[in-house]
Amino acid sequence: MxxxxxxxxxxxxxxxxxxxxxxxxxxxxxxxxxxxxxxxxxxxxxxxxxxxxxxxxxxxxxxxxxxxxxxxxxxxxxxxxxxxxxxxRPEWARLLAADPVRERREKLAACPGLPSDVMDILAADPDVRVTAELALGTIPDMAARLAAHPHAEVRRAVAGNEATPPATLAALVTGKGLPPVRRCSVCEREKTPFVHDPQCPRLDCDLLPGASCDGSHESTVHAMLEAALRNPATPVEAVVGFVDHPSMLLRWALAARQDLPQQACVRLAFDPAPGVRADLAENPAADAALIRALADDPDPDVRRRLAHHPRVPLDVLTRLARTARIGTTLLPRIAACSPAEVEELATSPDPAARMLVAQRRDLPPGTRNRLADDPDAKVVKALAPHPGLTEAQLRAMADRHGVRVLAKVAANPDAPPALLEDLVRHEPAVQKVFREVARHRGATDSALLLCLADKRARPVAAGHPALPPAVIEELLADADWQVAEAAAANPSLPPAVISDLVRWR
CATH class of the missing domain: 1.25.10 (Leucine-rich Repeat Variant)
Known part of the structure; x- marks a missing residue:
């Protein structure tokens, strides 16, 4: 119940x-x-x-x-x-800054617009986790002040704060002008040198796997550098030297920066770590020459991410569509195509190019109608949910390409009720069709009754307002609690039933 x-x-x-x-x-x-x-x-x-x-x-x-x-x-x-x-209210912040529960003070420290006296209290909190939380999102002046904090965790948080002044971030990277770090979460708890066992059996231990300190607080300082390298407010001249750093994590942090000079991008394009190259592939800082070089990368994720680059040349993107698993998504470069480029792709002899542009949902009617008659099932599958297609066009798609496109045809917002009924009766059945019809606004009661026979579509169909009230009431006793709950949430559930269910509890 x-x-x-x-x-x-x-x-x-x-x-x-x-x-x-x-x-x-x-x-x-x-x-x-x-x-x-x-x-x-x-x-x-x-x-x-x-x-x-x-x-x-x-x-x-x-x-x-x-x-x-x-x-x-x-x-x-x-x-x-x-x-x-x-x-x-400001007075609440002053009250909560003295709350005995550390988690509340930590939550307060993350709140925006705190009064200056409250920030001063939190900056001196006896628990460094509270001060670190403040440092992570505080205003520039307080961030600059906390950059000199003796605890490495606080400095790591400052390094990740995009409001931290650039000069302060550069100082955190170089160490110049700041007093040395005196403690970290590792040496506060363990006798150094210490390396935390990734398989630590202690249930109350919250040190990160591999956390270490030999007196130099190396693991937390490394995390601070990584945060600073990822921070777009850190001056690029302070970080670009890390492009050849032995730490893969630090090179990886650089790969997503959009202000990298091309020379640094080229170095990262040959990085041995696929993750570094994949982040670079999607980075707007990569120019056309670098994009073409990355298009031949042996790692499939690098090529997939490259397809999402906002300025990837169309010929490269078409080539990637043949080899990379891009999925059914509208890519940024395709969304930005000019009308002439849309027409070029739509009339390309390469089905991969036509499939890419078919993902758009704002195609001119002539282009949309031409792609609806495309001989390639992948192109039609991409186009099928496009609004504006007629019942005759959708039926022709289903007749011509069968089970390969049926689910996408069912997902079309303009698919009429009669077509939806035919789709759920198709032989052989396509399981995804039932789920699409179950959530379709135009689904009829007879189509929804057939969807109830599919295990995955059943909870969706149970919540559809077109389902007959008597059936909805029966589904309240369904063995699957998700079905019963969806039926109870159905606005077509008879008012008398709703009243009885609530009043007798």
Missing amino acids: HHILCGLAVNPALSSELVDRLISIADGDIAMALASRADLSRAQAVALAERIDESAVQLAYEGRLTAADIDPAAWPDAALALLDRGAG
């Missing part, structure tokens, strides 16, 4: 009176579902928060509770949620 009540809690047909009834019997799961209702009144939100304290946080994040509704002493986590949204 519990999952049915969770489904009813999100049912848009639930009356305000029945929402009140559900609030009065809610547990944590039901409260979570109720908190997401768009029609929840302020009084209901307060009542729900009073019933289940934990729901106050969700209600605050969703704007159902405001500062006027919250007592930070009673609901400190909800107060933190409003502070995190920038909708809390």
Whole structure:
């Protein structure tokens, strides 16, 4: 019964009176579902928060509770949620900065717009995790101040903060102008030299696998360098020298930077680590010559990522489409094609080129109609969900290419009910068709009844409003709780049934 009540809690047909009834019997799961209702009144939100304290946080994040509704002493986590949204009161921050629960102070430290006196308190917090959280997102002046903190974890957080002044980030990379690091999370707990066993059996140990310190705090300092190299605010001249660094992680951090000079990009293009080359392949900093070189990379992920480069030449992209597993997605370069380029691709003798452009959903009617008659099933499969196709065109696709395109035809938003019914009756059956029809707005009750026979489509179909009310009611007793919950959430569930289910609980 519990999952049915969770489904009813999100049912848009639930009356305000029945929402009140559900609030009065809610547990944590039901409260979570109720908190997401768009029609929840302020009084209901307060009542729900009073019933289940934990729901106050969700209600605050969703704007159902405001500062006027919250007592930070009673609901400190909800107060933190409003502070995190920038909708809390400054005095709350001062109260929570002294909260005995470290996790709350840490959450407070991540909130934007904190008063300066609160930031000063958090910067001196006895738990370094709180100070590090502050450093990760604080304003430039405080970040510059915390860059000199004696703990390596705080400096690592400063290095990842994009608001940290560039000069400070450069100093973290070079070490110039900053006092030496004095401690880290490793040497605070273990006698050095120490390397944390990746298979550590201690259940209460939260050191990262391989964390180490020989007195130089090397693992945390390495993490600080990695964060600084990934930070786009770090001056490129301070990081470009790491292009040949023996640490693969540091070279990898460089590969995604969009301000790299071409010489550095060329060096990374020959990096022995495929992950480094893959990040570089998608980097807008790579020029046309480098893109052409990466197109022959032996690693398939490098070629797949290269296809997502925003300026990949069309001839290279077409070649990649033949060998890389790009998937059914509209690539950035295809989305940016000019009308002339769209026509060029659509009339290409290469089906890979036609398939790429068929992923667009804004094709001119003439181009769309020509591709609908394409002899290649992969092109038609890419085009089939395009809006504007007629029933005759969709049926011709299905007749000509059969099971290879049926699921995509069913996904077309303009597919008429009669066609959807024919698709779910197709022999041999295509399982994905049932799922597409089950979620299609034009699905009929007879088509949905057939979808219920498919295990994966059944929970989707159970929530479709076109399903007959009597069937929805029967599905409330389904052995699969996901089906029953979807049926309970169905807005076509008879009002009398909804009322009985809620009132008798």
